[in-house]
């Protein structure tokens with residue numbers, strides 16, 4: 167009999183499920199897309215039931231279309247978009263649409279947190295209070311939707327909600343718990359001090375589990391709904407960046423990961439909780455037990471390209487559009503794009519800044535615009551790499567994952583803009599692969615994630631920086647880097663005006 171694990175990658179644009187065998191071979195993959203709702207500036211929501219249906223349909227297709235036998239699926243685990251607030255009532259029913267990681271309506275609540283706890287907040291949580299995180303979202307609901315707050319009995323993060331429906335057990339894993347900023351990173355538990363300070367009952371915080379821990383088995387009702395067997399074990403899983411790092415083999419400090427998904431991430435493995443970036447970078451528990459990672463986040467990385475395609479090139483596919491952009495000259499005929507479409511997180515924690523195209527010229531065509539979007543996103547990663555430089559952190563290899571890593575042109579561009587060696591995976595599904603690895607280790611197929619990585623993680627092509635192009639991008643980056651300071655006041659004034667018209 168065959169034995170498989172399934173990694174569920176609950177992304178922002180779609181859920182992707184990958185079935186893997188004991189040799190780390192991907193035997194089948196399916197995905198299912200869902201919508202993002204942005205009813206007002208700064209709002210970003212999804213319906214948790216869309217995640218559930220999407221995941222169930224994708225798993226169903228593994229069984230019905232790809233011929234996977236349900237009894238051969240030994241374990242399932244998850245990688246989930248982080249921070250999103252799923253609020254539940256006493257019966258475990260969803261009370262309102264989930265407020266996502268890129269929802270930035272909570273600036274007021276973040277300011278209150280800073281005023282009340284100042285640097286102590288960073289000491290406890292390892293992070294600044296930023297709009298995308300879960301605690302400010304809880305406070306927003308408490309303040310703005312008191313009738314919903316009165317019914318709220320617990321909260322979960324996106325992948326934990328799907329796991330809860332599968333197993334009927336509520337839990338949050340440590341890697342995602344840090345991203346709530348209700349978690350004490352040194353004591354490794356929910357922070358009573360923060361809960362007390364902000365009037366959040368500790369009973370709202372679900373039990374904590376490790377990413378490789380068994381959270382339960384598939385319930386009878388989910389088995390009927392999905393076609394899975396009740397013998398399939400369900401493991402904790404982790405935040406998508408922790409899982410991406412596991413799937414990308416970022417298991418030691420000399421490597422970093424770059425991820426171009428809806429968001430963009432530069433992530434570094436950290437062996438303990440003591441490195442202090444003073445909140446300039448996020449600090450999170452890893453999915454590898456008792457280790458950590460730091461990261462900087464571009465809120466709209468793939469999202470910027472997706473927005474451009476959706477708005478101006480709807481009928482083209484990504485590959486064709488990006489290939490045509492690669493034929494345009496370096497620097498897109500003088501066009502520079504900043505990717506602040508939904509505000510920004512790193513290095514500028516600014517919910518109200520918005521993106522710009524600088525240098526629009528009548529000799530540019532649509533593909534210059536696509537090229538400048540791709541270059542601008544990659545420059546924003548360089549802004550994050552600068553923070554690591556400033557803290558004396560050195561590394562030689564960047565492992566690239568996410569939808570953006572499907573493009574060879576973009577991989578080479580990353581090497582040239584970062585001036586580092588960039589390595590791809592043979593399959594760009596880093597987070598899904600990481601999730602499957604958590605199930606494989608949870609089942610006892612391997613003693614550790616490091617052992618599992620030897621079988622499951624396969625590096626692909628290496629892209630070396632090209633010195634003459636590096637020099638040109640260095641010059642262009644210097645101009646890119648000035649755009650934020652020179653446009654932020656304009657952005658803020660426009661935002662004020664929009665809000666006054668709303």
Ligand SMILES: Nc1ncnc2c1ncn2[C@@H]1O[C@H](COP(=O)(O)OP(=O)(O)O)[C@@H](O)[C@H]1O
Nearest residue numbers: 177178179427428468471472484568569570573
């Ligand atoms: N062929 C491609 N070439 C370059 N970029 C791509 C390609 N396909 C998708 N992308 C980018 O990847 C993004 C989706 O990445 P993904 O990792 O699947 O996101 P998420 O996990 O947030 O759902 C798209 O929004 C798009 O910007």
Ligand SMILES: O=C(CO)[C@@H](O)[C@H](O)COP(=O)(O)O
Nearest residue numbers: 177178247248267427428429
């Ligand atoms: O907010 C963060 C990390 O802090 C994001 O990275 C989300 O976790 C979304 O991930 P993708 O859907 O882009 O993979």
